[in-house]
Amino acid sequence: xxxxxxxxxxxxxxxxxxxxxxxxxxxxxxxxxxxxxxxxxxxxxxxxxxxxxxxxxxxxxxxxxxxxxxxxxxxxxxxxxxxxxxxxxxxxxxxxxxxxxxxxxxxxxxxxxxxxxxxxxxxxxxxxxxxxxxxxxxxxxxxxxxxxxxxxxxxxxxxxxxxxxxxxxxxxxxxxxxxxxxxxxxxxxxxxxxxxxxxxxxxxxxxxxxxxxxxxxxxxxxxxxxxxxxxxxxxxxxxxxxxxxxxxxxxxxxxxxxxxxxxxxxxxxxxxxxxxxxxxxxxxxxxxxxxxxxxxxxxxxxxxxxxxxxxxxxxxxxxxxxxxxxxxxxxxxxxxxxxxxxxxxxxxxxxxxxxxxxxxxxxxxxxxxxxxxxxxxxxxxxxxxxxxxxxxxxx
Numbered sequence: 001x002x003x004x005x006x007x008x009x010x011x012x013x014x015x016x017x018x019x020x021x022x023x024x025x026x027x028x029x030x031x032x033x034x035x036x037x038x039x040x041x042x043x044x045x046x047x048x049x050x051x052x053x054x055x056x057x058x059x060x061x062x063x064x065x066x067x068x069x070x071x072x073x074x075x076x077x078x079x080x081x082x083x084x085x086x087x088x089x090x091x092x093x094x095x096x097x098x099x100x101x102x103x104x105x106x107x108x109x110x111x112x113x114x115x116x117x118x119x120x121x122x123x124x125x126x127x128x129x130x131x132x133x134x135x136x137x138x139x140x141x142x143x144x145x146x147x148x149x150x151x152x153x154x155x156x157x158x159x160x161x162x163x164x165x166x167x168x169x170x171x172x173x174x175x176x177x178x179x180x181x182x183x184x185x186x187x188x189x190x191x192x193x194x195x196x197x198x199x200x201x202x203x204x205x206x207x208x209x210x211x212x213x214x215x216x217x218x219x220x221x222x223x224x225x226x227x228x229x230x231x232x233x234x235x236x237x238x239x240x241x242x243x244x245x246x247x248x249x250x251x252x253x254x255x256x257x258x259x260x261x262x263x264x265x266x267x268x269x270x271x272x273x274x275x276x277x278x279x280x281x282x283x284x285x286x287x288x289x290x291x292x293x294x295x296x297x298x299x300x301x302x303x304x305x306x307x308x309x310x311x312x313x314x315x316x317x318x319x320x321x322x323x324x325x326x327x328x329x330x331x332x333x334x335x336x337x338x339x340x341x342x343x344x345x346x347x348x349x350x351x352x353x354x355x356x357x358x359x360x361x362x363x364x365x366x367x368x369x370x371x372x373x374x375x376x377x378x379x380x381x382x383x384x385x386x387x388x389x390x391x392x393x394x395x
Contacts, residue, residue, distance in 0.1 A: 003346070004383055004391065005085075006353040011372075011380050012082050012097055017074050019372035022358055024066035027122045027133075035125035039253065070108065071373040072118035075101045076143035077381040083150050084384035098151055105144045106163055110136035113191065114173035115166030117141045127253045128194045137190050138175060139263075141167060142204045142211075149211055161215070168212050171205065184236065185229035186248075196247040199237055200260045203267035206230040210274040224275055231277050234264065238283060242290030243307070256308040258295045261287060262324035269331050288332060291325065301344040317360040319349050320375030327382035330389050338386060345379065 025031050079101035086094035110117045117136035124131045131137075145167050148160045171187075178197050179186035188194050189201045209227050213220060238244055244264050245254050265284045272280040295303040302317050303325045322345050329338035349357050351366075356376045358368040370376055 003353060004342075004387060007350065007356070008081060008085055008380055008384050008387070010353050011356075011376065012078060012085065012094070015100075017078060017101075017372060017377075018068040018070050019074065019370070020066070020068055020368075021071075021122070021371050022368045022374050023122070023124075026125070028065055032123055032125045032130065036130065039125070039127050069121055070104075071121050072105060072108070073140050073143045074372045074377045075105050075108075076118075076147045077377040079105075079147040080143075080150055081377075081381045081384040083147075083154055084381075084388050086154065087388050088384075095151075095155060098147070102144075102148060102151060102160060105147075106160065109144075110134055113170050115168065115170035116144075116163045117167065117170040117174070118144050119190070127247075127251075128189065128196050128198070129192060131190060131192065135190050135192060136170070136174075138171075138187070138201050138205050138208070139189065139198075141170065142208050145208055145211055164212070165215050167208065168216060171208060175205070179233065180229075183229060184233040185226060186233045187230075196251045198247060199234060199244050200246070200263040200267075202230050203234055203264045206234070207267040207271045210271040213274060227271065227275050228277070231268070231271070231280075234268070235279075235283055238287065242286035242288075243294070244287070245308075253310045254308070255306055255310060257306045258291065258303045258321035259318075259324040261291065261295075262321075262328045266324070266328050266331060269328075284332070288328070288334075291328075292337075295321070295325070300348075301340045302348060303341075314361045315359050316362050316364075317348060318375070319345070319356070319358045319379055322349075323375050323379035323382045327378070327385055330382065330385045333389075335390055338390065342383070342386060349379075 026035060079098040082094040082098040082101070086092070086098070105118065106116075110119050111134070113136060118140050119134065119136040120131070120140060121133055123133045145164060148164050152158065152160065152164075174191040176188040176191070176193070177185065178188055178194070186197045186202050187205055189198045206227050209223050209230075213223055216223060234244075237248060239249075243256050244261055245251070245256055246260055247254050265287045268277065268280055268284055271277060291303065294307045297304060300317075303321045305313060305315055305318050305321055322341060326338055326341050326345065329341060348360060351357070355369055356379065357366040358371045358375050359366075361367055368374070
């Protein structure tokens with residue numbers, strides 16, 4: 001049995017998917033307050049706190065202060081990975097594993113909204129605002145939604161149709177419109193009021209609407225109109241070099257990073273398989289070429305974190321960027337690139353079939369073993385996608 005399949009199986013066979021996370025330090029009260037000061041008043045007023053936080057992190061004292069959490073995205077990607085492994089092996093136990101995670105997600109969602117929805121499940125202070133841990137996000141809800149629909153297509157079961165259909169009303173009634181005209185539409189990151197428009201978040205909303213088309217045939221024209229207007233907004237905000245800023249250009253503290261860029265292209269590609277999007281191939285190819293020219297280290301064959309950023313980062317290589325680059329490369333059929341990137345990931349981040357590290361800091365220091373949200377499970381999912389598309393003979 002290949003190392004790739006062993007990796008997937010080892011991480012899918014776990015029932016308890018609660019995990020520590022590289023961002024645990026920022027979920028503590030001191031971490032939230034430090035970020036708020038940093039974003040609102042600058043680095044000098046928060047410098048002493050940052051020193052304390054990194055001391056806690058580097059000495060692993062954070063393990064005594066921050067709790068392990070269940071992340072909806074981890075459960076959803078585990079479900080999708082299990083479904084992929086079923087497609088590869090035809091072993092029905094992987095359908096059972098997928099259903100187990102889907103049942104968990106049905107019970108553990110963000111309550112009090114117009115439909116099923118899921119969030120980060122940790123408190124988070126961003127440049128935009130503070131999000132309590134129970135806040136649902138349009139960047140997290142698509143993962144369970146996609147998992148439920150994939151399960152339905154593979155098994156024919158309509159067990160979770162009520163969950164799927166309700167997501168439509170979460171989008172319609174709870175997510176605020178921030179920018180709108182006859183040609184464009186942009187919505188918020190969450191139901192909470194926000195100052196900035198997050199471009200990758202809108203690509204997720206576009207994809208969710210596309211996924212919901214089959215469940216609301218009577219609303220086909222209405223939904224397609226929304227999809228096309230969001231797509232127009234995304235395309236207009238693509239830079240001439242193919243890149244996208246995280247926020248709409250001009251926002252304070254903006255940045256261009258790899259994995260959020262991959263999200264945008266992934267969602268355009270997947271939406272275009274359902275709805276006709278004008279010139280989507282050119283848009284994605286232009287963005288992908290930006291990744292190759294600006295993020296990909298041709299010697300290591302790993303992608304870097306940022307091309308534009310407003311702060312220092314001690315991370316040299318991050319598994320999340322590489323997992324999403326691998327996933328995108330597989331989607332686009334870039335077999336040679338995906339193969340080389342996967343080989344580099346296995347060499348750099350994976351110690352054995354039970355140990356995967358999420359970050360390599362400057363100096364070659366491996367950090368965050370088996371932190372599932374960031375970014376072991378995104379990698380396991382990308383690996384399972386590679387498996388069913390390219391690795392019929394094993395990896």
